[in-house]
Amino acid sequence: MSPPPPHVPQTFSSDSTSLSSSSPSSLPPSSSSSSPLNRLESIKSHIMGSPSPAAVFTAAAIAAAPEDPLFGLMAAYRQDPSPNKIDLGIGAYRDDNAKPWILPVVKKADTAIHNDPAVNHEYLPIAGLGAYTSAAQKLVLGADSPAIREKRVCTLQSISGTGAVHLGGLFLAKFHPQRPQPQIYLSNPTWANHHQIFSNVGLSIAQYPYFSPQTKGLDLDGMLAALRAAPRGSIILLHACAHNPTGVDPTPEQWQQIAAVMREQGHFPFFDTAYQGFASGDLARDAWAIRYFVEQGFELCIAQSFAKNLGLYGERAGAFHFVSAPGADAVESSQHVASQLAILQRSEISNPPAYGARIASLILNDSQLFAEWEADLRTMSGRIQEMRAGLRARLEERGTPGAWNHITEQIGMFSFTGLTEPQVKVLRDQWHIYMTKNGRISMAGLNTHNLDYFAEAVDSVVRETA
Numbered sequence: 401m402s403p404p405p406p407h408v409p410q411t412f413s414s415d416s417t418s419l420s421s422s423s424p425s426s427l428p429p430s431s432s433s434s435s436p437l438n439r440l441e442s443i444k445s446h447i448m449g450s451p452s453p454a455a456v457f458t459a460a461a462i463a464a465a466p467e468d469p470l471f472g473l474m475a476a477y478r479q480d481p482s483p484n485k486i487d488l489g490i491g492a493y494r495d496d497n498a499k500p501w502i503l504p505v506v507k508k509a510d511t512a513i514h515n516d517p518a519v520n521h522e523y524l525p526i527a528g529l530g531a532y533t534s535a536a537q538k539l540v541l542g543a544d545s546p547a548i549r550e551k552r553v554c555t556l557q558s559i560s561g562t563g564a565v566h567l568g569g570l571f572l573a574k575f576h577p578q579r580p581q582p583q584i585y586l587s588n589p590t591w592a593n594h595h596q597i598f599s600n601v602g603l604s605i606a607q608y609p610y611f612s613p614q615t616k617g618l619d620l621d622g623m624l625a626a627l628r629a630a631p632r633g634s635i636i637l638l639h640a641c642a643h644n645p646t647g648v649d650p651t652p653e654q655w656q657q658i659a660a661v662m663r664e665q666g667h668f669p670f671f672d673t674a675y676q677g678f679a680s681g682d683l684a685r686d687a688w689a690i691r692y693f694v695e696q697g698f699e700l701c702i703a704q705s706f707a708k709n710l711g712l713y714g715e716r717a718g719a720f721h722f723v724s725a726p727g728a729d730a731v732e733s734s735q736h737v738a739s740q741l742a743i744l745q746r747s748e749i750s751n752p753p754a755y756g757a758r759i760a761s762l763i764l765n766d767s768q769l770f771a772e773w774e775a776d777l778r779t780m781s782g783r784i785q786e787m788r789a790g791l792r793a794r795l796e797e798r799g800t801p802g803a804w805n806h807i808t809e810q811i812g813m814f815s816f817t818g819l820t821e822p823q824v825k826v827l828r829d830q831w832h833i834y835m836t837k838n839g840r841i842s843m844a845g846l847n848t849h850n851l852d853y854f855a856e857a858v859d860s861v862v863r864e865t866a
C-alpha cells in the first residue's frame with residue numbers, strides 16, 4: 401500500500417481571487433472548474449477545508465448498550481427523596497448508619513505510607529509489588545502451602561478481582577493447548593461480569609446448575625451431574641466462598657465431592673475469591689476449598705480481590721495466581737506461565753497501581769497490623785451475620801408466608817431471598833427499597849435502623865402476592 405500523499409499547504413496569491421498552491425496538481429485544470437459557480441465552490445472548499453470524512457461509528461451502526469442494571473438501580477436510589485429508602489443493591493460494606501467504613505487498620509497503614517519518606521510515585525514492576533504478591537499468595541494458599549514451598553505458584557498483581565479474572569481468562573483463551581479449546585463452565589447464576597469478561601476474551605461459556613429455588617440452597621446433584629457430563633478438561637469457575645449472587649457455599653464435604661468429580665473428569669479449576677475473611681470472619685476457613693484443591697494436586701488458577709475484605713474498593717488491589725501441577729517440571733512450567741502472563745500484563749496495563757497494594761502489603765506483612773485486620777474482618781462479617789439473624793427472626797415472628805431459614809444459612813455479602821421480580825418491583829415502587837430483579841439483597845445495606853421497616857415491607861409484599 402502506498403503511503404498517503406503528504407499534506408500540501410495551499411496559499412492565496414497576492415491576488416485574492418486566484419488560488420495558488422505549491423503543488424500545481426492540486427486544482428484540476430478542468431474546463432468546468434472555470435465556471436464562476438464551480439470556482440466559488442472550490443474557493444470555499446479550500447477555505448473551509450475538504451468535507452469531513454464520513455463517520456463510521458454512527459448511532460445507526462453502534463447500538464446503545466443496555467444500561468448496567470446495578471448502576472441504573474444505584475442512580476434510581478440516589479434520586480429517590482424518600483427518607484425511608486434502603487439501598488440493598490450495592491456490593492459494598494456499609495456500617496450501622498449505612499455509611500462506607502474505612503477499616504481502622506487501613507487508616508493506620510494509610511497514615512504510615514503518607515509519612516514514609518521512602519515512598520515515591522515510580523512505576524511498580526510489571527508483576528507488581530513483590531512484598532504484596534508474595535503475601536497475597538500466602539494469604540490465599542496458606543503460608544505452609546506445598547505449592548509455595550515447591551515454587552510452583554506464580555502471581556501477578558492485578559486491577560482488583562475483575563482484572564485478575566480478566567487476566568486469567570485472557571491467558572486461558574490464548575494459551576490453553578487443548579483443541580478444540582475447552583469451554584468455561586460458570587455457575588447458574590453467577591456474578592454477571594463473569595459472562596462479559598470471559599466472552600470478551602473469546603472463551604466459550606457453558607453453565608452448571610448451582611442454586612436450588614426449592615431449598616434456596618445448593619443444587620449439589622445438578623452441579624455434580626453437569627460436571628460429569630462436561631467434556632474432559634473443561635474449565636470450571638468456582639467461587640471460593642460467599643458465592644455471588646446466592647450466598648450459598650458448598651460444605652467441606654460437598655467440596656470434596658466436587659473435587660472428586662473434577663479430578664475424574666480432568667477439569668481445570670478457576671477459583672474466584674473476592675470475599676476471603678469477609679464471609680465467615682476467618683481467613684483460613686474462607687480459603688478452605690482452594691487449599692483443599694491444591695492439596696489434592698490440582699493445577700489451577702485463582703483470581704483474588706482485596707476490595708471487600710480490606711475495603712479497598714476503589715484502589716483496585718488484586719492478584720492473579722497460577723498454581724502449576726506438582727511434578728518434575730513444575731518449576732519450569734510455572735516460570736513459563738509467569739513469563740507469558742507478564743507479556744499479557746504489559747500489553748494491557750503495563751504496571752499495576754501502587755497505592756492499594758502498598759496498604760495491603762503493609763497490613764499483610766506486619767503481624768500486629770494483621771491481627772488488627774482480623775478483628776476488623778470479624779466486625780464486618782459479625783454485623784452481617786447479626787443482620788441475617790435479625791431479618792430471619794423478624795420474618796418468622798410475623799409469620800411471613802414461606803420458610804426463611806436460608807437467610808441465615810447463606811453467607812457473605814449477599815442473600816438470594818427468593819423474592820420474585822414482581823415483589824421486587826413493589827418493594828421499590830411502594831416501599832423505596834432497591835435490590836436487583838433476581839431478589840438478591842446486599843446484607844450490608846441492612847442495619848439496626850432499617851431492619852424493622854424492611855421486614856415489614858417483605859412481610860407485606862409476600863402476603864399481598866402469596
Ligand SMILES: Cc1ncc(COP(=O)(O)O)c(C=O)c1O
Nearest residue numbers: 491560561562591644674705707
Ligand atoms: C464473585 C466476584 N468476583 C470478583 C469481583 C471483583 O470485584 P473487584 O474487581 O472490585 O475486586 C466481585 C465483586 O463484586 C465478585 O463478587
